[in-house]
Amino acid sequence: MxxxxxxxxxxxxxxxxxxxxxxxxxxxxxxxxxxxxxxxxxxxxxxxxxxxxxxxxxxxxxxxxxxxxxxxxxxxxxxxxxxxxxxxxxxxxxxxxxxxxxxxxxxxxxxxHLKALHAVHAGAILWRGRVLLLPGKSHAGKSSLVAELLRQGATYFTDEYALIDRNGLVYPYPRPLLLRNGRPDQVPAFAEECNARVGAAAAPVRLILLVAYKPDGAWSIEPISQGIALLHLLQNTPHVLTDSPGMVESFQRAVAGARCYAGTRGDAVEAARLILCMMDESS
Known part of the structure:
Protein backbone atom coordinates (compact mmCIF):
# COMPACT_ATOMS: atom_id res chain seq x y z
CA MET A 1 0.00 0.00 0.00
CA HIS A 113 -4.93 11.46 -24.01
CA LEU A 114 -3.93 8.87 -26.61
CA LYS A 115 -1.09 9.99 -28.86
CA ALA A 116 0.50 6.97 -30.54
CA LEU A 117 -2.69 4.89 -30.59
CA HIS A 118 -6.23 5.36 -31.92
CA ALA A 119 -9.35 3.95 -30.27
CA VAL A 120 -12.35 2.20 -31.77
CA HIS A 121 -15.55 1.30 -29.91
CA ALA A 122 -15.14 -2.45 -30.22
CA GLY A 123 -14.85 -5.67 -28.33
CA ALA A 124 -11.64 -7.56 -29.01
CA ILE A 125 -10.23 -10.97 -28.12
CA LEU A 126 -7.07 -12.86 -29.02
CA TRP A 127 -7.27 -16.34 -30.53
CA ARG A 128 -4.19 -18.27 -31.66
CA GLY A 129 -2.12 -15.09 -31.90
CA ARG A 130 -4.66 -13.07 -33.93
CA VAL A 131 -7.32 -10.53 -32.96
CA LEU A 132 -11.06 -10.55 -33.52
CA LEU A 133 -12.61 -7.08 -33.66
CA LEU A 134 -16.31 -6.55 -32.87
CA PRO A 135 -17.00 -2.86 -33.67
CA GLY A 136 -20.14 -1.33 -32.19
CA LYS A 137 -21.47 1.31 -29.83
CA SER A 138 -22.65 0.68 -26.28
CA HIS A 139 -25.77 -1.51 -25.88
CA ALA A 140 -24.78 -3.46 -29.01
CA GLY A 141 -24.14 -6.70 -27.12
CA LYS A 142 -20.32 -6.55 -27.42
CA SER A 143 -19.57 -7.28 -23.78
CA SER A 144 -21.80 -10.34 -23.45
CA LEU A 145 -20.30 -11.81 -26.61
CA VAL A 146 -16.75 -11.05 -25.48
CA ALA A 147 -17.47 -12.69 -22.11
CA GLU A 148 -18.73 -15.85 -23.82
CA LEU A 149 -15.70 -15.93 -26.13
CA LEU A 150 -13.52 -15.80 -23.01
CA ARG A 151 -15.42 -18.71 -21.46
CA GLN A 152 -14.69 -20.69 -24.61
CA GLY A 153 -10.95 -20.12 -24.38
CA ALA A 154 -10.14 -16.72 -25.90
CA THR A 155 -7.77 -14.19 -24.33
CA TYR A 156 -9.24 -10.86 -23.24
CA PHE A 157 -8.28 -7.62 -24.99
CA THR A 158 -11.26 -5.31 -24.38
CA ASP A 159 -15.04 -5.05 -24.30
CA GLU A 160 -15.18 -1.32 -25.07
CA TYR A 161 -12.13 0.23 -26.78
CA ALA A 162 -9.72 -1.44 -29.17
CA LEU A 163 -6.46 0.51 -29.37
CA ILE A 164 -4.75 0.45 -32.78
CA ASP A 165 -1.21 1.60 -33.55
CA ARG A 166 0.27 3.02 -36.76
CA ASN A 167 1.08 -0.50 -37.99
CA GLY A 168 -2.49 -1.69 -37.56
CA LEU A 169 -1.74 -3.81 -34.48
CA VAL A 170 -4.31 -3.96 -31.66
CA TYR A 171 -3.26 -3.48 -28.02
CA PRO A 172 -5.01 -4.93 -24.99
CA TYR A 173 -7.02 -2.36 -23.02
CA PRO A 174 -6.98 -4.13 -19.64
CA ARG A 175 -9.92 -2.71 -17.76
CA PRO A 176 -12.72 -4.86 -16.29
CA LEU A 177 -15.63 -5.84 -18.51
CA LEU A 178 -18.97 -4.14 -17.86
CA LEU A 179 -21.80 -6.65 -18.19
CA ARG A 180 -25.56 -6.27 -17.98
CA ASN A 181 -26.49 -9.96 -17.78
CA GLY A 182 -30.08 -9.15 -18.68
CA ARG A 183 -30.28 -6.22 -16.26
CA PRO A 184 -30.48 -2.51 -17.07
CA ASP A 185 -27.44 -1.67 -14.92
CA GLN A 186 -23.90 -2.70 -15.74
CA VAL A 187 -21.75 -4.64 -13.28
CA PRO A 188 -17.96 -5.06 -13.48
CA ALA A 189 -16.43 -8.46 -14.17
CA PHE A 190 -12.88 -9.70 -14.63
CA ALA A 191 -11.50 -11.93 -17.38
CA GLU A 192 -10.45 -14.37 -14.66
CA GLU A 193 -14.11 -14.88 -13.75
CA CYS A 194 -14.52 -16.28 -17.27
CA ASN A 195 -11.43 -18.49 -16.80
CA ALA A 196 -9.53 -16.30 -19.24
CA ARG A 197 -6.25 -14.43 -19.34
CA VAL A 198 -5.68 -10.77 -20.19
CA GLY A 199 -3.61 -10.09 -23.29
CA ALA A 200 -0.06 -8.88 -22.75
CA ALA A 201 1.07 -7.69 -26.20
CA ALA A 202 -0.22 -6.20 -29.44
CA ALA A 203 -1.36 -8.50 -32.23
CA PRO A 204 -2.65 -8.24 -35.84
CA VAL A 205 -6.33 -8.41 -36.78
CA ARG A 206 -7.58 -11.66 -38.31
CA LEU A 207 -11.35 -11.11 -38.35
CA ILE A 208 -13.67 -8.08 -38.23
CA LEU A 209 -17.27 -8.95 -37.46
CA LEU A 210 -20.09 -6.39 -37.56
CA VAL A 211 -22.77 -8.42 -35.85
CA ALA A 212 -26.04 -7.12 -34.40
CA TYR A 213 -27.71 -8.95 -31.53
CA LYS A 214 -31.35 -10.03 -32.00
CA PRO A 215 -32.90 -11.79 -28.98
CA ASP A 216 -34.89 -14.21 -31.14
CA GLY A 217 -32.55 -14.09 -34.08
CA ALA A 218 -30.32 -16.68 -35.68
CA TRP A 219 -26.72 -16.62 -36.79
CA SER A 220 -26.64 -15.06 -40.26
CA ILE A 221 -23.58 -13.31 -41.70
CA GLU A 222 -22.21 -12.40 -45.11
CA PRO A 223 -18.77 -11.25 -46.29
CA ILE A 224 -18.21 -7.52 -46.68
CA SER A 225 -15.36 -5.63 -48.27
CA GLN A 226 -12.41 -4.30 -46.31
CA GLY A 227 -13.52 -0.83 -47.41
CA ILE A 228 -16.90 -1.26 -45.69
CA ALA A 229 -15.16 -2.58 -42.58
CA LEU A 230 -12.83 0.44 -42.59
CA LEU A 231 -15.82 2.76 -42.81
CA HIS A 232 -17.36 1.11 -39.74
CA LEU A 233 -14.12 1.53 -37.78
CA LEU A 234 -14.14 5.22 -38.63
CA GLN A 235 -17.82 5.49 -37.64
CA ASN A 236 -17.04 3.89 -34.28
CA THR A 237 -14.03 5.91 -33.23
CA PRO A 238 -14.39 8.60 -30.54
CA HIS A 239 -11.69 10.69 -32.21
CA VAL A 240 -12.31 13.64 -34.51
CA LEU A 241 -10.79 12.84 -37.87
CA THR A 242 -9.27 16.28 -38.38
CA ASP A 243 -7.58 16.07 -34.96
CA SER A 244 -6.15 12.59 -35.55
CA PRO A 245 -3.50 12.59 -38.28
CA GLY A 246 -2.57 9.09 -39.34
CA MET A 247 -5.74 7.47 -38.00
CA VAL A 248 -7.14 6.46 -41.38
CA GLU A 249 -3.82 4.89 -42.36
CA SER A 250 -3.65 3.01 -39.04
CA PHE A 251 -7.14 1.60 -39.54
CA GLN A 252 -6.36 0.70 -43.15
CA ARG A 253 -3.40 -1.36 -41.99
CA ALA A 254 -5.55 -3.05 -39.33
CA VAL A 255 -8.14 -4.02 -41.96
CA ALA A 256 -5.64 -5.05 -44.64
CA GLY A 257 -4.99 -8.53 -43.27
CA ALA A 258 -8.51 -9.24 -42.03
CA ARG A 259 -11.52 -11.13 -43.30
CA CYS A 260 -14.64 -9.03 -42.78
CA TYR A 261 -18.28 -9.99 -42.23
CA ALA A 262 -21.58 -8.42 -41.19
CA GLY A 263 -24.89 -9.87 -40.02
CA THR A 264 -26.90 -10.86 -36.97
CA ARG A 265 -26.62 -13.24 -34.06
CA GLY A 266 -28.87 -14.67 -31.38
CA ASP A 267 -27.55 -16.71 -28.45
CA ALA A 268 -24.01 -15.71 -27.40
CA VAL A 269 -22.92 -19.30 -26.69
CA GLU A 270 -23.60 -20.51 -30.22
CA ALA A 271 -22.29 -17.28 -31.78
CA ALA A 272 -19.01 -17.56 -29.86
CA ARG A 273 -18.54 -21.16 -30.99
CA LEU A 274 -19.08 -20.23 -34.63
CA ILE A 275 -16.82 -17.18 -34.39
CA LEU A 276 -13.91 -19.20 -33.00
CA CYS A 277 -14.40 -21.72 -35.82
CA MET A 278 -14.14 -18.80 -38.25
CA MET A 279 -10.96 -17.65 -36.55
CA ASP A 280 -9.49 -21.13 -37.00
CA GLU A 281 -10.51 -21.21 -40.66
CA SER A 282 -8.82 -17.82 -41.18
CA SER A 283 -5.51 -19.00 -39.69
Missing amino acids: LTLSEDTDKESGDANCFPNRPVISGFDVCAFGCHLRLTAMHPDALDVFQHFVFPSLPRTAPGREKPDLCIRIEAGEGQYQLFADNAIIASAPEARDLVVGLIRVLDETVVG
Missing part, protein backbone atom coordinates in the same frame (compact mmCIF):
# COMPACT_ATOMS: atom_id res chain seq x y z
CA LEU A 2 1.39 3.41 -0.99
CA THR A 3 0.72 6.09 1.61
CA LEU A 4 0.39 9.77 0.80
CA SER A 5 1.35 12.51 3.19
CA GLU A 6 -1.05 15.33 3.99
CA ASP A 7 1.74 17.92 3.96
CA THR A 8 3.22 17.13 0.55
CA ASP A 9 4.52 20.16 -1.32
CA LYS A 10 1.43 21.88 -2.70
CA GLU A 11 3.44 23.85 -5.25
CA SER A 12 4.54 20.69 -7.06
CA GLY A 13 1.03 19.86 -8.35
CA ASP A 14 1.73 16.61 -6.88
CA ALA A 15 1.52 14.03 -4.54
CA ASN A 16 -1.65 15.15 -2.85
CA CYS A 17 -3.87 16.56 -5.57
CA PHE A 18 -6.29 17.63 -2.84
CA PRO A 19 -3.97 19.15 -0.18
CA ASN A 20 -6.68 20.16 2.30
CA ARG A 21 -8.20 16.67 2.54
CA PRO A 22 -7.16 13.83 4.87
CA VAL A 23 -5.57 11.12 2.74
CA ILE A 24 -5.51 7.43 3.61
CA SER A 25 -3.37 6.26 0.70
CA GLY A 26 -3.11 6.18 -3.04
CA PHE A 27 -0.97 5.46 -6.06
CA ASP A 28 -0.22 6.50 -9.63
CA VAL A 29 -0.90 4.52 -12.81
CA CYS A 30 0.35 5.28 -16.32
CA ALA A 31 -2.10 3.92 -18.88
CA PHE A 32 -1.09 4.34 -22.54
CA GLY A 33 0.71 7.60 -21.83
CA CYS A 34 -2.01 8.98 -19.53
CA HIS A 35 -0.79 9.72 -15.99
CA LEU A 36 -3.51 9.01 -13.40
CA ARG A 37 -3.40 9.68 -9.65
CA LEU A 38 -5.80 7.79 -7.38
CA THR A 39 -6.37 9.17 -3.89
CA ALA A 40 -8.38 7.28 -1.28
CA MET A 41 -9.95 8.91 1.76
CA HIS A 42 -11.25 5.59 3.13
CA PRO A 43 -9.99 1.96 3.09
CA ASP A 44 -13.02 0.87 1.04
CA ALA A 45 -12.10 3.45 -1.60
CA LEU A 46 -8.53 2.15 -1.76
CA ASP A 47 -9.88 -1.37 -2.26
CA VAL A 48 -11.99 -0.14 -5.21
CA PHE A 49 -8.98 1.55 -6.80
CA GLN A 50 -6.70 -1.45 -6.35
CA HIS A 51 -9.20 -3.90 -7.83
CA PHE A 52 -10.78 -1.91 -10.66
CA VAL A 53 -8.26 0.65 -11.98
CA PHE A 54 -6.42 -1.20 -14.76
CA PRO A 55 -5.58 -4.06 -12.37
CA SER A 56 -2.88 -5.56 -14.61
CA LEU A 57 -0.90 -2.29 -14.85
CA PRO A 58 1.82 -1.47 -12.29
CA ARG A 59 1.23 1.00 -9.45
CA THR A 60 3.82 3.55 -8.39
CA ALA A 61 4.15 5.92 -5.47
CA PRO A 62 2.96 9.45 -6.29
CA GLY A 63 5.85 11.58 -7.50
CA ARG A 64 6.35 15.27 -8.13
CA GLU A 65 5.07 15.28 -11.69
CA LYS A 66 1.58 16.72 -12.14
CA PRO A 67 -0.83 13.98 -13.32
CA ASP A 68 -3.25 14.30 -16.23
CA LEU A 69 -6.14 13.53 -13.88
CA CYS A 70 -6.58 13.19 -10.14
CA ILE A 71 -9.36 10.87 -9.00
CA ARG A 72 -10.47 10.51 -5.40
CA ILE A 73 -13.23 8.86 -3.40
CA GLU A 74 -14.42 10.51 -0.19
CA ALA A 75 -16.67 9.06 2.49
CA GLY A 76 -19.09 10.95 4.73
CA GLU A 77 -22.69 11.10 5.94
CA GLY A 78 -23.49 7.61 4.67
CA GLN A 79 -22.32 8.34 1.12
CA TYR A 80 -19.20 7.82 -0.93
CA GLN A 81 -18.43 10.45 -3.55
CA LEU A 82 -16.32 10.03 -6.67
CA PHE A 83 -14.38 13.10 -7.84
CA ALA A 84 -12.42 13.73 -11.03
CA ASP A 85 -10.15 16.62 -10.15
CA ASN A 86 -12.69 18.77 -8.25
CA ALA A 87 -15.83 17.71 -10.12
CA ILE A 88 -18.26 15.31 -8.45
CA ILE A 89 -18.92 12.40 -10.82
CA ALA A 90 -21.16 10.15 -8.73
CA SER A 91 -22.38 9.35 -5.21
CA ALA A 92 -23.43 6.00 -3.74
CA PRO A 93 -24.02 4.28 -0.37
CA GLU A 94 -21.11 1.88 -0.99
CA ALA A 95 -17.72 2.54 -2.55
CA ARG A 96 -18.10 -0.43 -4.92
CA ASP A 97 -21.28 1.14 -6.30
CA LEU A 98 -19.04 3.82 -7.85
CA VAL A 99 -17.07 1.37 -9.98
CA VAL A 100 -19.03 1.82 -13.23
CA GLY A 101 -18.70 5.61 -13.00
CA LEU A 102 -15.02 5.24 -12.18
CA ILE A 103 -14.39 3.03 -15.22
CA ARG A 104 -16.20 5.48 -17.49
CA VAL A 105 -14.05 8.36 -16.21
CA LEU A 106 -10.93 6.30 -16.80
CA ASP A 107 -12.06 5.39 -20.33
CA GLU A 108 -12.81 8.98 -21.27
CA THR A 109 -9.56 10.28 -19.84
CA VAL A 110 -7.24 7.64 -21.26
CA VAL A 111 -8.80 7.73 -24.73
CA GLY A 112 -8.69 11.52 -24.70
Whole structure:
Protein backbone atom coordinates (compact mmCIF):
# COMPACT_ATOMS: atom_id res chain seq x y z
CA MET A 1 0.00 0.00 0.00
CA LEU A 2 1.39 3.41 -0.99
CA THR A 3 0.72 6.09 1.61
CA LEU A 4 0.39 9.77 0.80
CA SER A 5 1.35 12.51 3.19
CA GLU A 6 -1.05 15.33 3.99
CA ASP A 7 1.74 17.92 3.96
CA THR A 8 3.22 17.13 0.55
CA ASP A 9 4.52 20.16 -1.32
CA LYS A 10 1.43 21.88 -2.70
CA GLU A 11 3.44 23.85 -5.25
CA SER A 12 4.54 20.69 -7.06
CA GLY A 13 1.03 19.86 -8.35
CA ASP A 14 1.73 16.61 -6.88
CA ALA A 15 1.52 14.03 -4.54
CA ASN A 16 -1.65 15.15 -2.85
CA CYS A 17 -3.87 16.56 -5.57
CA PHE A 18 -6.29 17.63 -2.84
CA PRO A 19 -3.97 19.15 -0.18
CA ASN A 20 -6.68 20.16 2.30
CA ARG A 21 -8.20 16.67 2.54
CA PRO A 22 -7.16 13.83 4.87
CA VAL A 23 -5.57 11.12 2.74
CA ILE A 24 -5.51 7.43 3.61
CA SER A 25 -3.37 6.26 0.70
CA GLY A 26 -3.11 6.18 -3.04
CA PHE A 27 -0.97 5.46 -6.06
CA ASP A 28 -0.22 6.50 -9.63
CA VAL A 29 -0.90 4.52 -12.81
CA CYS A 30 0.35 5.28 -16.32
CA ALA A 31 -2.10 3.92 -18.88
CA PHE A 32 -1.09 4.34 -22.54
CA GLY A 33 0.71 7.60 -21.83
CA CYS A 34 -2.01 8.98 -19.53
CA HIS A 35 -0.79 9.72 -15.99
CA LEU A 36 -3.51 9.01 -13.40
CA ARG A 37 -3.40 9.68 -9.65
CA LEU A 38 -5.80 7.79 -7.38
CA THR A 39 -6.37 9.17 -3.89
CA ALA A 40 -8.38 7.28 -1.28
CA MET A 41 -9.95 8.91 1.76
CA HIS A 42 -11.25 5.59 3.13
CA PRO A 43 -9.99 1.96 3.09
CA ASP A 44 -13.02 0.87 1.04
CA ALA A 45 -12.10 3.45 -1.60
CA LEU A 46 -8.53 2.15 -1.76
CA ASP A 47 -9.88 -1.37 -2.26
CA VAL A 48 -11.99 -0.14 -5.21
CA PHE A 49 -8.98 1.55 -6.80
CA GLN A 50 -6.70 -1.45 -6.35
CA HIS A 51 -9.20 -3.90 -7.83
CA PHE A 52 -10.78 -1.91 -10.66
CA VAL A 53 -8.26 0.65 -11.98
CA PHE A 54 -6.42 -1.20 -14.76
CA PRO A 55 -5.58 -4.06 -12.37
CA SER A 56 -2.88 -5.56 -14.61
CA LEU A 57 -0.90 -2.29 -14.85
CA PRO A 58 1.82 -1.47 -12.29
CA ARG A 59 1.23 1.00 -9.45
CA THR A 60 3.82 3.55 -8.39
CA ALA A 61 4.15 5.92 -5.47
CA PRO A 62 2.96 9.45 -6.29
CA GLY A 63 5.85 11.58 -7.50
CA ARG A 64 6.35 15.27 -8.13
CA GLU A 65 5.07 15.28 -11.69
CA LYS A 66 1.58 16.72 -12.14
CA PRO A 67 -0.83 13.98 -13.32
CA ASP A 68 -3.25 14.30 -16.23
CA LEU A 69 -6.14 13.53 -13.88
CA CYS A 70 -6.58 13.19 -10.14
CA ILE A 71 -9.36 10.87 -9.00
CA ARG A 72 -10.47 10.51 -5.40
CA ILE A 73 -13.23 8.86 -3.40
CA GLU A 74 -14.42 10.51 -0.19
CA ALA A 75 -16.67 9.06 2.49
CA GLY A 76 -19.09 10.95 4.73
CA GLU A 77 -22.69 11.10 5.94
CA GLY A 78 -23.49 7.61 4.67
CA GLN A 79 -22.32 8.34 1.12
CA TYR A 80 -19.20 7.82 -0.93
CA GLN A 81 -18.43 10.45 -3.55
CA LEU A 82 -16.32 10.03 -6.67
CA PHE A 83 -14.38 13.10 -7.84
CA ALA A 84 -12.42 13.73 -11.03
CA ASP A 85 -10.15 16.62 -10.15
CA ASN A 86 -12.69 18.77 -8.25
CA ALA A 87 -15.83 17.71 -10.12
CA ILE A 88 -18.26 15.31 -8.45
CA ILE A 89 -18.92 12.40 -10.82
CA ALA A 90 -21.16 10.15 -8.73
CA SER A 91 -22.38 9.35 -5.21
CA ALA A 92 -23.43 6.00 -3.74
CA PRO A 93 -24.02 4.28 -0.37
CA GLU A 94 -21.11 1.88 -0.99
CA ALA A 95 -17.72 2.54 -2.55
CA ARG A 96 -18.10 -0.43 -4.92
CA ASP A 97 -21.28 1.14 -6.30
CA LEU A 98 -19.04 3.82 -7.85
CA VAL A 99 -17.07 1.37 -9.98
CA VAL A 100 -19.03 1.82 -13.23
CA GLY A 101 -18.70 5.61 -13.00
CA LEU A 102 -15.02 5.24 -12.18
CA ILE A 103 -14.39 3.03 -15.22
CA ARG A 104 -16.20 5.48 -17.49
CA VAL A 105 -14.05 8.36 -16.21
CA LEU A 106 -10.93 6.30 -16.80
CA ASP A 107 -12.06 5.39 -20.33
CA GLU A 108 -12.81 8.98 -21.27
CA THR A 109 -9.56 10.28 -19.84
CA VAL A 110 -7.24 7.64 -21.26
CA VAL A 111 -8.80 7.73 -24.73
CA GLY A 112 -8.69 11.52 -24.70
CA HIS A 113 -4.93 11.46 -24.01
CA LEU A 114 -3.93 8.87 -26.61
CA LYS A 115 -1.09 9.99 -28.86
CA ALA A 116 0.50 6.97 -30.54
CA LEU A 117 -2.69 4.89 -30.59
CA HIS A 118 -6.23 5.36 -31.92
CA ALA A 119 -9.35 3.95 -30.27
CA VAL A 120 -12.35 2.20 -31.77
CA HIS A 121 -15.55 1.30 -29.91
CA ALA A 122 -15.14 -2.45 -30.22
CA GLY A 123 -14.85 -5.67 -28.33
CA ALA A 124 -11.64 -7.56 -29.01
CA ILE A 125 -10.23 -10.97 -28.12
CA LEU A 126 -7.07 -12.86 -29.02
CA TRP A 127 -7.27 -16.34 -30.53
CA ARG A 128 -4.19 -18.27 -31.66
CA GLY A 129 -2.12 -15.09 -31.90
CA ARG A 130 -4.66 -13.07 -33.93
CA VAL A 131 -7.32 -10.53 -32.96
CA LEU A 132 -11.06 -10.55 -33.52
CA LEU A 133 -12.61 -7.08 -33.66
CA LEU A 134 -16.31 -6.55 -32.87
CA PRO A 135 -17.00 -2.86 -33.67
CA GLY A 136 -20.14 -1.33 -32.19
CA LYS A 137 -21.47 1.31 -29.83
CA SER A 138 -22.65 0.68 -26.28
CA HIS A 139 -25.77 -1.51 -25.88
CA ALA A 140 -24.78 -3.46 -29.01
CA GLY A 141 -24.14 -6.70 -27.12
CA LYS A 142 -20.32 -6.55 -27.42
CA SER A 143 -19.57 -7.28 -23.78
CA SER A 144 -21.80 -10.34 -23.45
CA LEU A 145 -20.30 -11.81 -26.61
CA VAL A 146 -16.75 -11.05 -25.48
CA ALA A 147 -17.47 -12.69 -22.11
CA GLU A 148 -18.73 -15.85 -23.82
CA LEU A 149 -15.70 -15.93 -26.13
CA LEU A 150 -13.52 -15.80 -23.01
CA ARG A 151 -15.42 -18.71 -21.46
CA GLN A 152 -14.69 -20.69 -24.61
CA GLY A 153 -10.95 -20.12 -24.38
CA ALA A 154 -10.14 -16.72 -25.90
CA THR A 155 -7.77 -14.19 -24.33
CA TYR A 156 -9.24 -10.86 -23.24
CA PHE A 157 -8.28 -7.62 -24.99
CA THR A 158 -11.26 -5.31 -24.38
CA ASP A 159 -15.04 -5.05 -24.30
CA GLU A 160 -15.18 -1.32 -25.07
CA TYR A 161 -12.13 0.23 -26.78
CA ALA A 162 -9.72 -1.44 -29.17
CA LEU A 163 -6.46 0.51 -29.37
CA ILE A 164 -4.75 0.45 -32.78
CA ASP A 165 -1.21 1.60 -33.55
CA ARG A 166 0.27 3.02 -36.76
CA ASN A 167 1.08 -0.50 -37.99
CA GLY A 168 -2.49 -1.69 -37.56
CA LEU A 169 -1.74 -3.81 -34.48
CA VAL A 170 -4.31 -3.96 -31.66
CA TYR A 171 -3.26 -3.48 -28.02
CA PRO A 172 -5.01 -4.93 -24.99
CA TYR A 173 -7.02 -2.36 -23.02
CA PRO A 174 -6.98 -4.13 -19.64
CA ARG A 175 -9.92 -2.71 -17.76
CA PRO A 176 -12.72 -4.86 -16.29
CA LEU A 177 -15.63 -5.84 -18.51
CA LEU A 178 -18.97 -4.14 -17.86
CA LEU A 179 -21.80 -6.65 -18.19
CA ARG A 180 -25.56 -6.27 -17.98
CA ASN A 181 -26.49 -9.96 -17.78
CA GLY A 182 -30.08 -9.15 -18.68
CA ARG A 183 -30.28 -6.22 -16.26
CA PRO A 184 -30.48 -2.51 -17.07
CA ASP A 185 -27.44 -1.67 -14.92
CA GLN A 186 -23.90 -2.70 -15.74
CA VAL A 187 -21.75 -4.64 -13.28
CA PRO A 188 -17.96 -5.06 -13.48
CA ALA A 189 -16.43 -8.46 -14.17
CA PHE A 190 -12.88 -9.70 -14.63
CA ALA A 191 -11.50 -11.93 -17.38
CA GLU A 192 -10.45 -14.37 -14.66
CA GLU A 193 -14.11 -14.88 -13.75
CA CYS A 194 -14.52 -16.28 -17.27
CA ASN A 195 -11.43 -18.49 -16.80
CA ALA A 196 -9.53 -16.30 -19.24
CA ARG A 197 -6.25 -14.43 -19.34
CA VAL A 198 -5.68 -10.77 -20.19
CA GLY A 199 -3.61 -10.09 -23.29
CA ALA A 200 -0.06 -8.88 -22.75
CA ALA A 201 1.07 -7.69 -26.20
CA ALA A 202 -0.22 -6.20 -29.44
CA ALA A 203 -1.36 -8.50 -32.23
CA PRO A 204 -2.65 -8.24 -35.84
CA VAL A 205 -6.33 -8.41 -36.78
CA ARG A 206 -7.58 -11.66 -38.31
CA LEU A 207 -11.35 -11.11 -38.35
CA ILE A 208 -13.67 -8.08 -38.23
CA LEU A 209 -17.27 -8.95 -37.46
CA LEU A 210 -20.09 -6.39 -37.56
CA VAL A 211 -22.77 -8.42 -35.85
CA ALA A 212 -26.04 -7.12 -34.40
CA TYR A 213 -27.71 -8.95 -31.53
CA LYS A 214 -31.35 -10.03 -32.00
CA PRO A 215 -32.90 -11.79 -28.98
CA ASP A 216 -34.89 -14.21 -31.14
CA GLY A 217 -32.55 -14.09 -34.08
CA ALA A 218 -30.32 -16.68 -35.68
CA TRP A 219 -26.72 -16.62 -36.79
CA SER A 220 -26.64 -15.06 -40.26
CA ILE A 221 -23.58 -13.31 -41.70
CA GLU A 222 -22.21 -12.40 -45.11
CA PRO A 223 -18.77 -11.25 -46.29
CA ILE A 224 -18.21 -7.52 -46.68
CA SER A 225 -15.36 -5.63 -48.27
CA GLN A 226 -12.41 -4.30 -46.31
CA GLY A 227 -13.52 -0.83 -47.41
CA ILE A 228 -16.90 -1.26 -45.69
CA ALA A 229 -15.16 -2.58 -42.58
CA LEU A 230 -12.83 0.44 -42.59
CA LEU A 231 -15.82 2.76 -42.81
CA HIS A 232 -17.36 1.11 -39.74
CA LEU A 233 -14.12 1.53 -37.78
CA LEU A 234 -14.14 5.22 -38.63
CA GLN A 235 -17.82 5.49 -37.64
CA ASN A 236 -17.04 3.89 -34.28
CA THR A 237 -14.03 5.91 -33.23
CA PRO A 238 -14.39 8.60 -30.54
CA HIS A 239 -11.69 10.69 -32.21
CA VAL A 240 -12.31 13.64 -34.51
CA LEU A 241 -10.79 12.84 -37.87
CA THR A 242 -9.27 16.28 -38.38
CA ASP A 243 -7.58 16.07 -34.96
CA SER A 244 -6.15 12.59 -35.55
CA PRO A 245 -3.50 12.59 -38.28
CA GLY A 246 -2.57 9.09 -39.34
CA MET A 247 -5.74 7.47 -38.00
CA VAL A 248 -7.14 6.46 -41.38
CA GLU A 249 -3.82 4.89 -42.36
CA SER A 250 -3.65 3.01 -39.04
CA PHE A 251 -7.14 1.60 -39.54
CA GLN A 252 -6.36 0.70 -43.15
CA ARG A 253 -3.40 -1.36 -41.99
CA ALA A 254 -5.55 -3.05 -39.33
CA VAL A 255 -8.14 -4.02 -41.96
CA ALA A 256 -5.64 -5.05 -44.64
CA GLY A 257 -4.99 -8.53 -43.27
CA ALA A 258 -8.51 -9.24 -42.03
CA ARG A 259 -11.52 -11.13 -43.30
CA CYS A 260 -14.64 -9.03 -42.78
CA TYR A 261 -18.28 -9.99 -42.23
CA ALA A 262 -21.58 -8.42 -41.19
CA GLY A 263 -24.89 -9.87 -40.02
CA THR A 264 -26.90 -10.86 -36.97
CA ARG A 265 -26.62 -13.24 -34.06
CA GLY A 266 -28.87 -14.67 -31.38
CA ASP A 267 -27.55 -16.71 -28.45
CA ALA A 268 -24.01 -15.71 -27.40
CA VAL A 269 -22.92 -19.30 -26.69
CA GLU A 270 -23.60 -20.51 -30.22
CA ALA A 271 -22.29 -17.28 -31.78
CA ALA A 272 -19.01 -17.56 -29.86
CA ARG A 273 -18.54 -21.16 -30.99
CA LEU A 274 -19.08 -20.23 -34.63
CA ILE A 275 -16.82 -17.18 -34.39
CA LEU A 276 -13.91 -19.20 -33.00
CA CYS A 277 -14.40 -21.72 -35.82
CA MET A 278 -14.14 -18.80 -38.25
CA MET A 279 -10.96 -17.65 -36.55
CA ASP A 280 -9.49 -21.13 -37.00
CA GLU A 281 -10.51 -21.21 -40.66
CA SER A 282 -8.82 -17.82 -41.18
CA SER A 283 -5.51 -19.00 -39.69
